[in-house]
Amino acid sequence: MGSSLDIYNEHFGLRERPFSLQPDPDFMFWSPMHRWTYTMLEYGLLTKAPITLITGEVGAGKTTLLQYLLRTLGEDLKVGLVSNAQGDRGELLRWVLMALGWPADPATPYVDLFAQFQTRLIEEYAQGRRVLLIFDEAQNLNRSALEELRMFTNINSNKDELLQLLLVGQPELRDIVLRPDMTQFAQRVSAHFHLKAMDEPTVRHYIAHRLKVAGSQTALFSMAASELIYQATGGIPRLVNQLCDLALVYAFTGNHKRVMRITVQRVLDDGVFFGGGTREQERQVK
Template identity: 55%
Template sequence: MSHSFSSYLEHFGLHQRPFSLTPDPEFLFWSDAARGAYAMLQYGLATRSPITLLTGEIGAGKTVLLQHFIEEAEDDDALSIALVTNTRPNTRDILQWLLPELTKSDLSEEGKFLKVQEFLIQEYNEGRRVLLVIDEAQNLSPEALEELRMLTNINLGKEEVLQLFLIGQPELRDHVRRPDLVQFAQRVAANYHLPYMKPETVAHYIAHRLKIAGGRSSIFSKQAAMLVYEATGGVPRLINQLCDMSLTYAFAQNEAVVKRATVQSVLDDGIFFAPVQRA
């Protein structure tokens, strides 16, 4: 195709790419599942749940939902939020996530724990509670999860001074159910699993993103949207990828609408790579 990649924007009357792969809260689509997950996060925060779990398959939309939640929560002056997004297997850097200055400290593990306890109590005395949000939490080792549980034991009377939000792939739930983590599991007071989209939801999702980007919600035909669902299994990240390619193909063919045949052409050319989905 000789046309430049971004030229389809003008062709379809769009002011930005509707199907960018980068999570963007502006495009957040409030499906029933997204509303349920968001309500659970709000419930966990409001009830001061020690540990809240949000799980979902890769590309199911956890990150954009979390970004929106944090943007809203940051308006609360009585809340201090620490966000961790670079977890690695067997990580033991839990304490310095809450107090970065501990990276330069030569204190013992016990000394660092006491420092964190002092910090949490100080935040509480100043009218703030602390929320530690860990994305990709399925990468945490059992030792790290146990260390997190010990942190949630720091409280003043009946008041929780630290809450945990753990966001991750489905195996996070399996980790938490391990026999040696029964005490951790008992502290999980709120949890939600974000599923992939159903066929009718995919059609609404595509129309929503087109509208947010300034275009007509009918740029994709119903038949095209159905094929997008069949090819992606309802995974938002894959939907975005296939729809973006389909818009490029439709533009190159000077079509005003993305038809089922357009999407099929993308699939036939083999440029859309869809990983095998879990059952």
């Protein structure tokens, strides 16, 4: 007997699950907002911006964009990805070194670690490569950590760009950078874009796109169902995925071949869709 997901996919004529919560570049959907965001990412890299800043709500698709970007980078960039880095400046530098695959002995003093870091950057540059440090969930970095990152960019001199920083985080990151005491850091930000939620027509296209990538040959969601999904999720991709997946489960359980508005409403009424921060929206659409 096949697994539940095999049966689920077979019932709807799908090759794979269309609404997984895990970021997957294969399902990349190019909404206007995502195109603008990706353009700013490319702009920051091509212009060798010291710091590029991308912000957006939780689940807006920032990590998926990052993963897509990582697929396209050439051999002239050495990339280090740092997620949820915390701690003092010494710990931050160790996070950076480990992300780049370089030694980061806990017993080594900060000054020596920084000297090693600078030497490695110069060595990479001599071999025709720049170093790109990507900080995901960068809203968790405190002021001293951000100031340390600004100091990292001082390693660059004149036209020699050894290091670029890409900071990706929730809207709080933008608020931190715009504080009066962060002026010096803000002046190093050469490219910035805020990834907003999708509007209702975009949500409909988003749902159709993911279904098509997963192998669907028909429109599995009615327009009314998609409209209710938008209302309940606010157009946040991760929440859209979660609610769509639950709606497909409910439709499968009821032996229905399409998801209608009543199916989505039943998911909401049963309280199985938590949809972080959207409870008020759910009450309003009932």
